[in-house]
Amino acid sequence: MPADSTPAAKPTATPTPTPTPTAPQFSGRPADSIRAALLIAASIAAVWIAGQAAGAPPALIWAGALVVSTVSCWATGALPEPTATLLFFLCAVVLHIAPAPVVFSGFTSTAWWLMFGGAVTGVALRGTGLALRLADIIFHKRVNTYPQVIATVAMSAVGLAFLMPSTTGRVLLLMPIVLALSDRLGFRPGSNGRIGMVLTVAAASYMPPTSILPANIPNSVLLGAANSLYGINLSYGSYLLLHFPVLGALKTVVLVWLVCKLFPETAAMTPQPPAARTPMSKPETLLALLLALAVAAFATDAWHGISPAWISLAACIVCLLPGIGLVSPKALTEQVHLVPLLYVAGFLGLGAVVEHTGLGTAISAALLHWLPLAPGHTAGNVGALGAMGAVLGLMSTLPALPAVMTPLARDLATATGLPLETVLMLQVPVFSTVFFPYQSPPIVIAMQLGGVGLRHGTRLCLALAAITVVVLLPLDYLWWRLLGYLP
Template sequence: MTSACGQTLVAVTELDTDREPPLTVYATTPPRGPAARRTGAAPATRRPGTAPRSDGPDSARARRGRTRAIAPTALAVGALTLLYLVLPGPEAGLPAEGRITLVVFAGAVLAWTCTRWDDVFVSLAAALSLTLLGVLRPDELFGALGDGVIWLLIAAFVLAAALTAAGLPDRLAVALLTRAGSVRGLAHLLTAALVVSALLVPATSGRAALALPVFLAVARALPGRERVVRALSLLIPTVILLSAVATLTGAGAHLITVEVLRTATGEGIDFGGWLLAGLPLAVVGSHLAAELVLLLMTRRADRRRRLVLRQVDLVADGGSTPPRADRRAKSVAMLVCLIVLAWCTETWHGVEPALIALIGALAVTAPGVGTVSLSPALRSVPWSLLLFMAATAVLGGALLDSGAADWLMGTLLNGVAAGEASAAGFLALVVVVSTAAHLVLQSRSARSSVLVPLLVPAAVVFGLNPAAVAFASTAAAGFCHTLPSSAKPVAMFADLGSLPGYGRRDLLRLSALLAPLLAALVLGFAWFVWPHLGLPLR
């Protein structure tokens, strides 16, 4: 969707206005101050070549600033030290490695939630700490970067780059949106296009980047209809986040969930199984959210008013319509369809999804066949995301392998009787906590790395299928709409310059209604739909 609609890059330069003015060094004795002149006191002498000492308010503020910066760090270190001393040892069932893992994991969660440190830095520092402390072997840390899920995501981004270079997302958007005859029809056709994009483009931020120029083109084609434009500015990121559950590559958190399940139980969820369970939830949840956005942000007259969008209206700067697909574009589209089909039939042929994706990535970048060469396609891969995924997956695996997760959930659930009512209550609690977790942990991958390792042993206690519980938690954790900073797609559509966009109050109103709706939807699917799609709850 980027090639036809264009993008605008905005560079913001920040000036450092907090720098202290340079000190003046006098060639002779500095002038005496007023107090010294009044009393006749001799000026204080200082060693030649040294700057005068400043005891003014600026120096005091600087000292207070340093104190405020050091105090939280010292407090956190003290709290983690106290946690290590309070935690029991092997005599209580907590191995020494598990004790260390809990402390390091608590430190990572504390840094994710209470500091502005980069998420990748925190996760790598935590994984490195576990390695240096002997909980992890070096080959476990380095081997995480060579895991199949990392290669799967790399190849998926290459496939997405080939699709974008072929202009297929643009043509899909134009073909769907020009069929809209009303605002409601436009909203649901746009929702359908975004759901389909989840099957083609990995990661929510990548899909948001593709959808932004399409939204700008639609907004320009709707002059004087500010309420509709504002509604669409909120609808697009909402649907992008809710539809990510449709596919295994829709978010990095999904791959972390599968890796943790494979580490804990020996079995994960393959691409076809995830698609079969996630796509219906994505379709229903996305269209319900689209209808909710329309009801909250538009009037009945807006929704019923006739709408006519032409192809030329959806092209940036009034340019030409997207060109017809050439031979290479058709070849890429066919290859991607074959790759998705091979992913879905993994249980039949036994070829790993990462290997299939790598074959497809080489095919769509082959000379004379593909629409993009391999080197430019690799530049579109978000390597920081892959590092973050690898590090958080290592943390989740350490929680399970060290025995920390089993001990923690056994302690928390000690004395809880496993029964039908308690299992239902546990699942409801899991969904509610996962839905609200974005208020504490903004990173979707971090939420999965924290929750899923703890939920796997707890699900066994209640007699539930760990895969079903982990899937429900990951699906509910896809809700992150409360604040503009809660997710990258929401932030991307928060400030649109001169175009009318949604406000913070609009986001809060939507979240207040969408959060319980999504939680109820996930619970309904877990009990009544997914068992018929190969993901039983028990």
């Protein structure tokens, strides 16, 4: 057979290389878990030693160990927020620290539903473009410099407190507007400018308004408890005169200065075009009407008796109704995040556990026994009462502080020789001073909605608390003496 008659060999198909499976990417490092375990162990050991020395029952010691270790993880960021929260839920139930309905009561609280409803309406604000339009209206010609931006945000939050009694409601209304403005100014997520704007909303919505009655939950709790327990009616005008000049106005000035120092923004801000003059779209008009009704309902909740949480939930449902088109099911799934809701349920549940187990009452009774209180030592008595409130506030959330301290007010007044109303009013400087973000649910909600981590919030809270203790509280003491509230 001729050579060229040999049949050609079939080309061999090149096998497709099998892709090498990539190794799973783990979040964080093993050393982080080890450090968290050591922190938890140290917290448990410290509480156990202190509890044994005080002769506390084992159930109370375990409750204290759980609370201290959880708070330590939240405050230091040793564990991611959802991990620390889920660990709290698990240990509280498995170790029988409190019944499950108490541990998970955060999911049934009005604050949780207020945040959920606000998160949905926030999606609607961004999606319809109404947030950008409101940012133009509120901040037009007030965004030439970074300090001017921060000052305008702070004044907007404090001014709104005179109209809307719900701190979380103010946060949920302002945050989408501020985030929209941040985008327009060119402040990307993680930038100092964006962090500063978010933290200004968080702090200015809670701290200065504690001097306005009844702009916050602690104020309202104090107002109700003082009336029901002692028949004392706190006056709006006298309350404002006593607290607002230092804890409201001056603290707002310090907050603006501190945000600009801790989170300076040196990058040039994007020049702002003239305010938009285009007609509002139909979704914008509908959402604006819905928000106007919601704000009116927030401001008049004392009259109609409907909680702001259910008003927020009703607005959320309207946004989700088919045919309305303000928030689609896809947007609801992708833009309403689980982690902030989980964290809010966690610290609300922690406060419920502290109350259910009697931990707060036990600590306050022990502090009352050990505090150096004596009639005639006004400055020392005021400092001791402030320290007592600060310790109790670190163990739970600040909104619960008046519920714990007000029943003790008569005994404290007897021990110090101060008028009962003065002892009641001394709670305000305490719950207006925030050392860690977890102490104030609205601050945490604002940070979560704005995408700012606990590390930045803790940095601002500690710095502002230090200035408050060293500068503002002594000035407040002198102001009280000038008004005749302190001898």
